[in-house]
Amino acid sequence: MTLDTAFTGYADPALHAEGLYIGGQWQAGRGIPVTDPSTGTTLAEVPDASIEDAMRAVDAAEAAAAGWRATPPRQRSEILRRWFTLMTERAEELALLISLENGKALADARGEVAYAAEFFRWYAEEATRIGGEFRHTPSGAHNILVDHEPIGIAVLITPWNFPAAMATRKIAPALAAGCTVILKPASETPLTAYAMARLGQEAGVPPGVVNVLTTSNPGPVTAAMLADPRVRKLSFTGSTGVGRILLAEAAKSVVNCSMELGGNAPFLVFDDADLSAALDGAMVAKMRNGGEACTAANRFYVQAGIHDAFVAGLTQRMSALKLGAGYDPETQCGPMITTKAVDKIDRLVSEAKARGARATTGGAPVDGSGYYYPPTVLENVPSDAALAHEEIFGPVAAIYRFETEEEAIRLANDTEYGLAAYVYSGDIMRAMRVGRGIETGMVGINRGLMSDPAAPFGGAKQSGLGREGGVIGILEFMEPKYFAVEF
Incomplete structure (x- = not known):
């Protein structure tokens, strides 16, 4: 164009x-x-x-x-x-x-x-x-x-x-x-x-x-x-x-x-989740607007039994996205809003990598004109990394492993924010139970998009x-x- x-x-x-x-x-x-x-x-x-x-x-x-x-x-x-x-x-x-x-x-x-x-x-x-x-x-x-x-x-x-x-x-x-x-x-x-x-x-x-x-x-x-x-x-x-x-x-x-x-949305995936559906939802929850959304999935907590398959699937999908000018019809991930935004993302990712996280795709700014940061997946992210506590506002999926339902809820609530959360499970009763346990204003159950003009939008805590x-x-x-x- x-x-x-x-x-x-x-x-x-x-x-x-x-x-x-x-x-x-x-x-x-x-x-x-x-x-x-x-x-x-x-x-x-x-x-x-x-x-x-x-x-x-x-x-x-x-x-x-x-x-x-x-x-x-x-x-x-x-x-x-x-x-x-x-x-x-x-x-x-x-x-x-x-x-x-x-x-x-x-x-x-x-x-x-x-x-x-x-x-x-x-x-x-x-x-x-x-x-x-x-x-x-x-x-x-x-x-x-x-x-x-x-x-x-x-x-x-x-x-x-x-x-x-x-x-x-x-x-x-x-x-x-x-x-x-x-x-x-x-x-x-x-x-x-x-x-x-x-x-x-x-x-x-x-x-x-x-x-x-x-x-x-x-x-x-x-x-x-x-x-x-x-x-x-x-x-x-x-x-x-x-x-x-x-x-x-x-x-x-x-x-x-x-x-x-602000938000710091957790995205919880249990072992009994439909993997393909969870990956579909993750791409929407993470990559809508290039991750520059207050409801964007910030922290991916994936149960041990499905963790590796989820990391592989999300890496494949994120690495396939076309980065480019927003008004190019073929673009799937546009630039960030400013160079300051790119610098913040790079700071958070670099700090997480220095503490042991591994980028399975992306992980560094793109050289050239425009304000670009590539779609990025990080695994083995330490829970005390800044990335886990600050809103990323960019195309970075930080993945953490969990074992039990109780641990997942505790990790999800380990933030001052409480705007949105996502839960994927084949057991709807568990999904609802976990959703009720998360301190947040909105919960997506087996779906990665929750915004609707007919629904009340807002958060809890900070x-x-x-x-x-x-x-x-x-x-x-x-x-x-x-x-x-x-x-």
């Missing part, structure tokens, strides 16, 4: 570098280069918002809040449904745009667009189903009526690894609930966020209901918005370290927070607060109000 001919329609980076999107208007500016990880070249330059720009976004969200709150749920629903339709119509162009700025393989980018669009369809339906509650008090003295109201202006902060899906997973429930929003995407992948705003404009989202700004100074800009008493919600997806900082900032104004933070998606997702953007009624 030649990029000169690929820049058409929504795939054109220049289309999405026209300015900040505030109050339904595009406000020109420059300052943040957006890089193609496949080559290291600059695709476009987007505006660098100041604190004053952020306050204008809050002003715009406030100006639109009363009108959007009063918009009938059916009307909000229809706008979200049109947004879904427009995303679906532009799917191929959006997938190419994501591959350009993120580096992920086109197949993964297409999957992300389909997944991202589904949040608009799901919450288009949920917008008309916001429930309440009516019941009698035990004493019979009065009645209890509970309503749900929009929580208010929401600041949404999204990461670079799923630039479309992380935005729609927050925007859709917020708008369905009747909230106005300010989206701050990662500066590595802002073009997709601006594309989402443009599609929202086409779908009929009123000015000020959705605002988008990019900044190279996220700490002070975000702190200023959270300090504004008009902002009542923060929804953040990113690292646990940054999440802790934002929670501290939000606490100063008692802002309601939803946090989807992996976050609250849930996104599913029926519960819209309630994260609403406040229950209790009426004591005398009738």
Whole structure:
């Protein structure tokens, strides 16, 4: 594919570098280069918002809040449904745009667009189903009526690894609930966020209901918005370290927070598992988005009886993957997002190898332009290696051997994180028992993909607060109000 001919329609980076999107208007500016990880070249330059720009976004969200709150749920629903339709119509162009700025393989980018669009369809339906509650008090003295109201202006902060899906997973429930929003995407992948705003404009989202700004100074800009008493919600997806900082900032104004933070997902394979199915699941759980996913399998715990066969099978599959530019249709594993990301992966792998781990494939960075690290399998990884405790965020499968069910659960829980886990066993009762024993928010039983717009997504321990998606997702953007009624 030649990029000169690929820049058409929504795939054109220049289309999405026209300015900040505030109050339904595009406000020109420059300052943040957006890089193609496949080559290291600059695709476009987007505006660098100041604190004053952020306050204008809050002003715009406030100006639109009363009108959007009063918009009938059916009307909000229809706008979200049109947004879904427009995303679906532009799917191929959006997938190419994501591959350009993120580096992920086109197949993964297409999957992300389909997944991202589904949040608009799901919450288009949920917008008309916001429930309440009516019941009698035990004493019979009065009645209890509970309503749900929009929580208010929401600041949404999204990461670079799923630039479309992380935005729609927050925007859709917020708008369905009747909230106005300010989206701050990662500066590595802002073009997709601006594309989402443009599609929202086409779908009929009123000015000020959705605002988008990019900044190279996220700490002070975000702190200023959270300090504004008009902002009542923060929804953040990113690292646990940054999440802790934002929670501290939000606490100063008692802002309601939803946090989807880091992960260190264990992938457990028991002797009675279907080996082929376990390998299929492992490839999905590990290599979706090149391993740059918070739900990615980080630690593979394989029971002794099936361990060697699993290592051989995974090595064969990982070594066969084609490494290359994300927008090349033949690519199966694209580049990492930055050179910093490659350096981190190399540090973790090198330290594990120095402590006795052995790479059965990969294991060293790739020379040349672009930010590449090859699909890698490591066996005999020591349990005290940094690799076992830090989120890899790359195409590295670290494999550990275990003997008993109790040992597997203990090893799986040996982390501060608790976002996702995977269990493969031919005994469904054991799989469920082990799943219940793992301290995590989500468990995949004999499957390597668990994300679904209709399911609650979120973690336990240091992996976050609250849930996104599913029926519960819209309630994260609403406040229950209790009426004591005398009738």
